[in-house]
Amino acid sequence: MRDRGETIRNGAIQLVLAVNAVIMIYPLFVMVTSSFKTNAEIFSSPLSLPTHFSTANLEKVWTETNFVRYLANSVGITAASVALILLFSTLAGYAIARYRFRLSSLVLMFFLSGMTVPLKLAIIPLFIQLDTLGLVDSYLGLVLVYVAMGIPSAVFIMTGFLRTLPRELEESARMDGASEARIMWSIMLPLARPALVIVAIQNAVPIWNDFFFPLVLITSDNLKTLPQGLTVFVGELTTDWGVLFTGLTLAALPITLLYIVLSKQFISGITQGAVK
């Protein structure tokens, strides 16, 4: 009796999960298949699979729009921002975690308080600040904003992780006469790789996907990022749904593939902070 009840219950659970999976995946499936269809095919039979795999839309996106440029901009801006976040927050976290100095807890407090600041609401003074520095409508201005946003939680994670490394390692290197810089670079930091991966993913995903800051800070078409470029693209091609679906598919592709390969790291990186 109990077993039968259990089977029914498990069946019901699997059904709920299956329905949810369809709701999550089917829209993405339609997006991908529609990118191979002609406009006429999408409008007349939106639910059917494409009759043949036409790459006409793809060629149009590649040659007639600035899509490739937007993609390259996003790659560059994300890579530069994440690299600087990793560098700056590792150095600062290392100083706080491995040395005792008078202001260390105050410095850590300063970084931590940055985690609570919603930088979007400070966009007006930020815009004025960047304008004064001549950094509006430039890669550097946008990258510096992302670095500033990423540093607080990155310092938090790096400090926490670097504190757990055993002291014996650096002590023995110090006995051997190694310099502080050498101890940090060749002995301690290689051990911090797992934390670096989490910090990198936690920052790369929101920066790659961000729309708000480019919208405010970037005006030249040649500097626009992928999410921002999509709005240009959609504005110009409103009626060409085949090309629109292709653009959306191409924009979603890189991060989705990366997610499928590294799903564990993505999930722990993005939910980091909300999951203790």
Add this chain to the structure above:
Amino acid sequence: MTAGWRHTERPFPWRRSLWIAALLTPALVVMVLFVLWPLLSAFRLAFYEFSGLRPSGFIGLENFRQVLFEKPYSDWTYNAFKHNVIAFLALMVFENGTAFLIAFALLKALPGHRVHQVIVFMPVVLSAVIVGFLWKLFLHPLFGLVNQLLGLVGIAAIPWLGSENTALGSILFANIWHWLGFPTLVLLAGMQRISKDVLEAARLDGAGDYALMTKIVWPLIAPSVTIVTILTFIGSFNWFEIPYVMAGLTGSPGGSTDVLGLYFYRTAFGSTTTGIQDFGQGSALAVLMFIFVAGVTAIALRYLRRREIEQ
């Protein structure tokens, strides 16, 4: 702990200080220039009148008075605020409610549960711009996927984004589809921390799934519920990208999808139609939003933390 320090510390104290300062400087400079200074200025600028991009004169609380009490600004403020409140309540019930059920289903760890975790989280990694445009196409009244599917079961086409009655609900739906995986996996992580013994003991006492869910799991994941509630609240009041993409800068149709994020952006950086921008009023709005969100979050945290302990 300090013993190892002494011999490096004493001969070269200045070298050590210099080294520590060098490590801290890059991060501190970026934070001061692009977080601390803008944040302090944000409060100051709200009391100024602007001509273009530069403050031109101190006007006290005038900007605050305008956005809160002077028509038409005050109407726009309250209309947008109302939609943020609706969004928060709807996300709490529909997004987090669904997330709780799915997390509970995943907790059983039946075959395939790992794949389901990866699937439910997949839209989370996509940009809100992609999600917004995708659903805008799917919700198209004539050729969109949603009405085509409803047509199969005989339901007449609905102008989802074109009608004031359905537009806000439609963009909330897209938002839920986008973010569902996040609260799901946060709540699941909370459930997985409940000790197996507690769940087993409840089962042996004859608790069914429903009793297990409401009497054991729900109270024991209170810390996760706190975090999800707070993040939903902050997210609802900073909501910008999906409304911008799906309903446009003015919250069409007829302001029925306008939210504070859109209204703030229009005020500060000019709507596409009028091109008027007012940094003073924008700063006042930003300060009000910040105080409201930070204040409510602080109060809610106290209340929710107490609830965690009581249960």
